[in-house]
Amino acid sequence: MAHTLAVLVENNPGVLARVAGLFSRRGFNIDSLAVGRTDNPAVSRMTIVVEGDDRYLEQVNKQLHKLVDVIKISDITKDAYVDRELVLIKVHAEAAKRAEIMQLVDIFRARIVDVGLKTLTVEVTGNEGKITAFEDSLRPFGIKELVRTGKIAMLRGFKSSSKSNSHKEEDES
């Protein structure tokens, strides 16, 4: 089963290497990983999707916790959450095919962000199901290039996996 982990980390150099290195050396597989700063510039948030059973996830969790730069880990899989991924797709689009592609773009509420002589570049956001469906429907036209950000996720409602407000600057005195 795929688990979605929201991981708060200190925004130190090398923190991504620490997390990625941990996954590779312990033989954990990352399905997707997205990372960026939070509202607190000293803290970054990683959204990591990992496939595995509960025992496996427990090890992933505990090993991640051992990293000094990791502040908090929330496995939000079982909670209600919103997840999004942004994908850019460059698709072959001969003049004759353009209308058809644009129709698909409309249906999926995607956007055309660049128009080339023989290609269209399309941006789409959504959850994994929607993105996979969109990708599948564009495939017959010939996908020239595809890039996805990896999934980001946030709990619904008042609940939060971010506890970074208490984060203090280092005592330099």
Added chain:
Amino acid sequence: MEITAAEALVRCLEQENVELVFGYPGGAILPVYDAFNNSTIKHILVRHEQGAAHMADGYARVTGKVGVCLATSGPGATNLVTGIANAYMDSVPMVVITGQVPTTQVGTDAFQEVDITGITLPITKHNFLVKDPKQLSVIVKKAFHLASTGRPGPVLIDLPKDVALSKIKFKYPKNINLPGYKPTYKGHSAMVQQAGKIMMKSERPVIYAGGGVRISGAAPELLQLAETLSAPVTHTLMGLGCFPGDHPLFLGMLGLHGTRYANQAVTECDCLIAVGARFDDRVVTKISGFAPEARIIHIDIDPAEIGKNVTTHLPIVGDLKTVLGAILPNLEKKDNSRWLKRVCRMKEEFPLSYSQEGRLKPQFVCEKLNELKEDNAIVVTDVGQHQMWAALYMRFNEPRCFISSGGLGAMGFCLPAAIGAKMGAPERNVIMVIGDAGLQMTMQELGTAAEQKLPLKIFVLNNNRLGMVRQLQEFYCDKRYISVDFEFNLDFAALGRLYGMEGYTINTPEQLTELLPQILTSPAPVIVDCIIDREENVYPMVLNGSAISEAIGSGKRRMEDI
């Protein structure tokens, strides 16, 4: 007044009460060495950086303090790697300081540049690259805190030369903030209660004690637990000494080369209390056959160790001393006499044994050493057959008396670790039990030992071959021996004399018996080349894929029949 960051670093070490550092200078770390000129800290010049790391390691294991070692950038730093990995695997508190090329050159493949923070990522508890000189003192404080608290381990600080030369105002911080680092010390109270209940219900308990007992200083609590529950105690290699070896409840080491009675007791027990141990593959050998009838209580400070290798029935995360201290008041004295009788029977029927026939036996050397060594003597071993013989045939009554490379199994550890141990405990006798191959891996440190005038007692169990590898080839390669025999024979007694030691070569048990008393009491450093039986194997031995109850050696009778 402003000082350089390098000077600040040395001041930080003074603030952390560092007395000794082990290292090897070089270009990138020049400013730091310069700063030692005005310090009370003693710097020990080694012969190879690996030696510096192992010395800091040995020093830390004996004193319980943080060991510190230094090296320059590039090759200096990479030479430390084995020593760092060794400390990491055995949870030894260590701070490692490396020089780095100036920040302006970082990433340019400059002379003696290597990404040591990248290289040591998986073998340090944490590491730092100092980019801002103003952060230096905070980083050092963090490094010492991380190295010595929770589950200890090595922490590396990489200091670029230009940062080291920057001027800063020095102030050592009182507090540090590590939001992602909060070790649990106190055990969960419901779990503590529950553990007490399971222990009281158990009729056949066994305690399985690891190096965590030593680190936590929980030996008195362990003794009390064992005596209250009448629970026999078996040890990992790292745990030896944490429970008195002379105690009737002592079972010796378990696992791959464990005693038959320890392994059998674990197999038959109904409650296995794992304290500061991690169920590693040398202990468990085969998961399905390990303590199959037992409810397993696992107490450890590192939550990641719980459930990693075996399924635990009751986990308690916390500091061992604190957790055992909380469990003990809930217990009442039990006698479990039937179980103790059974265990006693196992000990009588399946004692450690070896044949005295033929040449000088390594087991005999260990037994003799054991007989004559003082109780507080520190025994340091290398890795291989001699290590197992020492662990099996010697008894240790105090923690921090037996020093060995456990997790990493790094040959070459013994001599530098013994130097560090002796420097940490100059008043205690330090006895090295080492193989001829392991000594040749780091024997350049004999120079360091001579320079520091350390009266080490070195016992080389010399079979002129790689005994353990030969044993493996005998069992697993159908005796197709390859690359396990040295064709060049070294006279270690003569080698010792070159370094100002007394040197002896011993061929017979009689010679050993005669010379040993004077060797152990001699104020001089001594090397004793013990020419042992080349064919001797370590028994008992659990073959690959077998459970610990299926060991070979030490008698052919079946445990079930007694």
